[in-house]
Amino acid sequence: MAVSLSINGEIKEVDADPQTPLLWVLRDHLNMTGTKFGCGIAQCGACTVHVDGAAVRSCQYPLEAAVGSEIKTIEGLSPDSSHPLQKYWVEMNVPQCGYCQSGMLMAAAALLEEIPEPTDEDIEAYVDNICRCGTYTRVRAAIHKAAADMKA
């Protein structure tokens, strides 16, 4: 069954079972591979995307639920990697292997939309993604830096 999705401001046609998780629609059907598969049970957050501005774990988000919503993925976080989070992620050498970082960035971006000046506790609550390389302290520091920039 073909449906239309609005992703990063573009309309995409997808022919897939309505129960297919959005993660696999993005990765397999649309070849948008920036969104990562990590666990499949909404535990790790590697697949985090925005649906109508809210961070959701796309591995547990069925295609049919995404129809009619505005979806944003890492590919659409900014047109040219100019989002302050992306800037500080590079400048502060945040990622190691980098595999979880699309999800980290999308979770952090949703946080800053909702809480422009987050505390450590806000960050811990919103960005509870798993990073096996252990980049957490840098993720936290970079979010604070980006928040300060966005306020300025």
Added chain:
Amino acid sequence: MNEIVKLNRRKFLISSAALGGAMVIGTKAMAASVDSQPWDKANASGSAEFTPWLTINADGSVVVRVTAVDIGQGTLTQVAGYVYEELSPAWDMIKPEYASTNRDFLENNVYSTPGGALAYFSGRSTGPARMDTYLQVAASARERLKAAAAAKWGVDAGEITVKDGVISHAGSSNSAQMGELIAEAAEIELEAEPAIKDQSEWTFLGKKAPAKVQLPKIVNGTLTYGIDVRPEGMVYAAIRQSPVMGGKLVSYDEAAIKDMPGVLAVVTVDPGENVPTDLTPPFPFGVSTAQHAVAVIAEHYWQARTALDALPIVWDDGPGAQWKTTEQMNEAAMAAVQQTGAKIETSVGDFEAVFADADDADMIEADYLTPYCEQAPLEPLNGTCLVTPDRVDFWHPSQHSQMAYMVAADETGVAPENVFFHQTFVGGGFGRRVFSDDARMVVAVAKKYPGKPVQVIWSREEATRQGRYRPLMAAKLKASLGADGMPTALLGRMSGGPGFFVSGMPDTALTGIMKNVQIESQTVPFHILTGPYRGPGYNSNAFFVETFIDECAVKAGIDPMEYRIKLYGQWPDVGWVKCLEEVKAKSGWGETLPKGQGRGVAIGNWGMGGKPDEGTTVATVAKVEVSQDGELKILQLDVAFDTGRIVNEDAVRTELEGGTMFGLNMSVNEGLNIEDGRIVEGNFDEYPMIRMADLPTQINVHFGGLTNAPRFFEIGEPPTGVVGPAVGNAIFQATGKRIRSTPFRLHDLSWS
């Protein structure tokens, strides 16, 4: 250095195409210079290949070929740094690419000269031999460019400078971009290759700390990991192996799923269906042996996965099912260390005589246990392979591209010159992707569906239950203490399943110091498969040894920090005491803490192999709080280390942070259970991972432990072993409870 001289005798290759190509120099310092897919790049038209490691393009970009896989530790950036130091192109014009394993085979081991600098397509990026090779290659190219410029301008080559991609002569005001002189430079024959700079003359290495070159492509989602490759016509496979390792497939009911959407085929994998090659792999092929498995191939992954879940499969569990419970295995491992081990790892002096002379009151003995742990890289195991009768193309997030390349040849029987391995980026390794058993399973599935690229993806549950785990290990340590409280003799025993790693006990400073010591090991016939896991052997043994030392200090009534300073002061490598003094000074050691809080210290070395001034020493102090009902919170972690010297301060810092968190998770959270021979835990809901909320705001990495000894040892694995015992020893200080097994979360830490 000898290898280099030989290499430079190669005639320089100039491609036949006309020189051309626009000059493109990035404007942003430290911008990405790596491609999303840095593999299989032919030399560009108009380029000059100075050696198989280094090609300069007409646009001035410099391609450097890297063998050690970048799994997030920054090998690509490190090698770019070597090139910058000696050749000085613009930083963002350095293009690291993965060296081709196929070319290595075809061109007589150009990248892996046996015993040479680059024998190993994995691991230690900073190994001095490898570093010197790259520095030499870059210096040799620079001198040829200078000689070419000197000839063209009629000036003395010694007056020419090369800086940020520009070759210039101040006296005559001549200058050229690097790419303009490559044709002439490639013709130059030098009487002798230039000497590389003395390390004291370095202006970049050890001075600058560039962020990893792939970061700009990580933050916009364009970096290509193994799971992201999309060759034309690709189909997907979901895989299930025998739930009990070593078990066999009896039957499956294909009819039950064949009409499900997208399903294309059901295929099986059997060990022994390979077509052996006569290649000599870096590890014996046995570590990559296939396991019995069923895979469903479908147009899309979700379809394959759904159909596999619905497929009725009957397994014969085989002998592994005799291990009914975790406790049964723990008891077997623990029983093995109650008697003399079958293998004596090291024996010096006469520990038995010293024990016999000691009062019972001066004897101390304890048993320890660490469980199976899964590396759990966040990118699930996967690979993509296209098998045809006369060619194999294999895209894979390997940690050892040469091993995976040879496994692909060994599985298919296709001649090695027709096997093409494409090294992708890797979503975490931690040892899991070294042995290439995952690579073999991918190829074994793909060869049953020839003519189409097949992307095989393990579910998280399947990856967790079909691991090559950190081994379950038990240990007994026993010592006699002298009048000053210091150990006078030591007995150490280790046990584990087949292939467990002993490193970290017979080859430690403690064992080296003791005049009377014996270390023994005993293999227990477990069926669970094991493999490297960040700091193999050491990650368990450091916990055993450093918890035991703490127990000795407590028995002697000496502060655990002072005890270690006195003990390791007897070891000739001064880095040990330097690291201890550093964390003692920086962690607030000795300051009074409220009830329920405690500090603990541990020190270890990864890679020393029993010798002083080798490997990397790490000392960690943990400050913890344990609530009365037993909840553990990590308040502060201070880490000091000695690698000798360092090349990139921030790269070292990130590895120390990451390795410390990895070791913390291992010690606090990780442990797999066995039920009827099967691994119980499947996903992160059952195998918990540390998250941001579990950590102190920062991990304090201190550089005062560095001795500046002439070595650059690796830093990824060394922190892993010591944070666990540091936390365990801190828990003892906080609660009086001595924890002798991991994970700590299973212990009742409550106090009153």
